[in-house]
Amino acid sequence: MAKTGNEVDQYRRRFLIRSAGQACGAALLGIGLLTLARQTYGLPAEAIRPPGALAETDFLAACVRCGLCVRDCPYNTLKLSELGDKVTTGTPYFIARDIPCEMCDDIPCVVACPTGALDKKLTDIDDARMGLAALVDQENCLNFLGLRCDICYRVCPAIDKAITLDTIHNPRTGKHTLFIPVVHSEACTGCGKCEHACILPEAAIKVLPARLAKGAPGQHYRLGWEEKQKAGSSLVAPDKEHKYNLPEGYRYEYEGQGLIKENDSGETPFSSNPLDTLNQGRQQ
């Protein structure tokens, strides 16, 4: 049955209108989805991605939410987010305070990932950067109070590299030392063992996304002393020789050595009797 030109036109018209309607419907839904995504994306700070996870935006493009990483984690560290959780549905994460990452040498989670959402380039678990520990509560941390808890330091798989105990004077007692846990970003993997082990009811040390845990210096900042060392001399003006009225045979070193006695023969320009020095002044 041949259609007349008019019928074909009518048909075409209806077809176009219907298609436009469907396209608009789909587009509206798409816009809705995009808006929803804007609001729900962004990982809560306590949710940590597995080792080797790409940067969050790339990760969400790569991970197909299969859970193979979860299955191959021998410590049940990882879980897949369920609908209603704050983490993007279906993606893997862990909560350090519940079960931290044990930093397996063979990194089975990365090996299991079929998509590369967990980057296969990560072969040494020490290079993982899941987050960064930060001692966020200096008021309640026992070491800050002058006690010797040290737990976070002891459990750290990268002890003495990722966390060190730095000693400072305890001004409260006046005669003791504070052992301050200091995290070093160049070695901390963000495994969360420290946060998990912190004995306080609410951990004083927490693994946070690096963007929250770390500041950043201004790009134009230069540390004078480092620059000077690199250049071998002062960059601004030649170092003036400071003139102090130093006794002969003495000079002063500004880099920290302080007063230096040249050709130190054990002799001093002073008499061993301090009264002589005083009397000297009276004679002049």
Next chain:
Amino acid sequence: MSNTLLRPGADAIAVKGWWSAHQWLILRRITQAGILGLFLAGPLLGVWIIKGNIASSLTLDILPLSDPYLLLQSLFAGHWPETTVVIGAFIVAGFYFLVGGRVYCGWICPVNPITDMAAWFRQRLNIKGGARFPRQSRYWLLAMTLITASISGSLLWEMVNPVTMIYRGLIFGMGMAWFLVLALFLFDLFLGQRGWCSHLCPMGAFYSLLAFYSPLRVSATQREKCNDCMECYAVCPEPQVIPPALKGAEQGVGPVITGINCSNCGRCIDVCSKNVFQFSTRFKSVNNFSTVTKREAMP
């Protein structure tokens, strides 16, 4: 007639017996449950035959299987994937290319039992009306999921995709996904006759595109015996695929159902008291009709 269509299959049960009138349906349910069972055997019983879920899995620690639609979303989102998932997706795509794309829908997808049940209730309770979505909507939605993946740089559809969400949920924990199950059921029950799977689901739309050349097809081999009881139309989720094959004799159209949205579910075979339908191949010419592989104009 309208009375028998509230209970399609009554004739077939009378003629062939209950079992024969349900055999493909039961086989399908066993397949769906069996595959889910294999996935669940790991977490529940510690028997690790398949790990992962339908998004991507590893069978017997060697065979990777991945969903090609998810890989496509990932590509659109701008990620260049590892080879494992690519191999897995090719295997899966190749499989559905052979057996018919929407075999995924009929035989694997966890949503299918839900929407089948809704359709069943709708029929029994004679619920009419609701919104009428054009069947092409799903292709627009498919395009939308890929475009928004590209705009957002993430697998955006996977935030709401009920198929992967429910399957993953059953294996890894449902969370609030039970509401999704309920929502889909109610949607199909009240808002549209087979509203989701036959009109909207972009995943089904994607898989239908794998079916253009698939050899395994249902064929109305004995179409001359058709007594126009209309029961196959009543049970088929995509009844538009039937007439060209069933009624195409005069136009010289072969008896093979070539519509890409046929899910090879075999319900028409079950429900036909005259044994008109059977599984066959695209190439088989029957009753001296040369097989016509002409596609439908509209999927």
